[in-house]
Amino acid sequence: MMKQLQHPRPREMTLTGVLGALSDPVRLSIVRELAGSGECGSSAFDCDIANSTLSHHLKVLRLAGIVQHRKEGTRCFVSLRPDLEIAFPELLASILRFHDTGDGNQRDRRLG
Amino acid sequence: MMKQLQHPRPREMTLTGVLGALSDPVRLSIVRELAGSGECGSSAFDCDIANSTLSHHLKVLRLAGIVQHRKEGTRCFVSLRPDLEIAFPELLASILRFHDTGDGNQRDRRLG
DNA sequence: CTACTTGTTCTATAATCGACGAACATCGAA
DNA sequence: TTCGATGTTCGTCGATTATAGAACAAGTAG
Numbered sequence: 001m002m003k004q005l006q007h008p009r010p011r012e013m014t015l016t017g018v019l020g021a022l023s024d025p026v027r028l029s030i031v032r033e034l035a036g037s038g039e040c041g042s043s044a045f046d047c048d049i050a051n052s053t054l055s056h057h058l059k060v061l062r063l064a065g066i067v068q069h070r071k072e073g074t075r076c077f078v079s080l081r082p083d084l085e086i087a088f089p090e091l092l093a094s095i096l097r098f099h100d101t102g103d104g105n106q107r108d109r110r111l112g
Numbered sequence: 113m114m115k116q117l118q119h120p121r122p123r124e125m126t127l128t129g130v131l132g133a134l135s136d137p138v139r140l141s142i143v144r145e146l147a148g149s150g151e152c153g154s155s156a157f158d159c160d161i162a163n164s165t166l167s168h169h170l171k172v173l174r175l176a177g178i179v180q181h182r183k184e185g186t187r188c189f190v191s192l193r194p195d196l197e198i199a200f201p202e203l204l205a206s207i208l209r210f211h212d213t214g215d216g217n218q219r220d221r222r223l224g
Numbered sequence: 225c226t227a228c229t230t231g232t233t234c235t236a237t238a239a240t241c242g243a244c245g246a247a248c249a250t251c252g253a254a
Numbered sequence: 255t256t257c258g259a260t261g262t263t264c265g266t267c268g269a270t271t272a273t274a275g276a277a278c279a280a281g282t283a284g
Binding site for chain 3: 024026049050051052053056057060071073074075
């Protein structure tokens with residue numbers, strides 16, 4: 001039987017939990033990728049980290065209610081969880097509007 | 113001479129830094145209070161924590177670029193920093209629209 | 225000057241976190 | 255069944271964090 005990974009119920013999502021999950025650069029880049037590409041195989045993220053570390057970050061995002069996991073054979077597909085938008089409408093979009101410039105600066109997309 | 117507390121320049125503010133600073137329930141409640149009441153004396157926050165801990169949290173918020181300190185005699189007044197709105201327009205409002213219910217749930221203000 | 229007030233910094237501690245390798249589990253293929 | 259591929263979990267390590275008390279600094283009042 002395929003093991004089911006635990007997903008929190010919408011009522012268990014917390015604002016501080018979501019913010020904390022997004023406060024890590026690696027996790028934020030993962031969410032950014034998901035927002036741009038939709039569902040991704042969990043090996044499609046070009047993070048230069050160990051597999052176990054990636055799995056850890058995906059677990060944090062999952063337990064915060066931000067992403068959901070779908071198993072297909074041995075592969076694992078990750079996507080943004082629609083329930084997040086219900087619990088915190090427009091929150092994720094409000095955050096992803098800003099992007100890192102790599103040297104510690106951020107910029108509003110509208111400012112070019 | 114009155115000691116000046118260090119404030120980061122807007123270019124030094126990071127999105128993950130801001131999110132991380134807001135991911136703590138104590139700090140989020142402080143920011144919420146500042147957004148509602150404007151400038152507050154740093155002893156006006158009804159947090160049930162030690163003075164040194166409050167000072168620590170205010171420092172984290174300050175180094176993230178979220179709040180600014182103004183000294184007046186021995187008193188210290190804290191307020192939201194306008195530069196944050198310039199660096200990340202509407203980000204803070206987008207986050208504060210949701211509030212904790214105390215039992216781990218959050219709710220959009222518009223949903224009653 | 226000596227208190228007293230306010231707030232920061234220092235030191236310590238317990239908890240959490242990010243990272244990794246190793247072990248484990250699951251599935252598909254040979 | 256045995257193997258290989260894909261992910262998760264476990265154990266560990268070092269770094270960071272939240273907390274609070276103690277010491278310190280700066281200003282005010284007496």
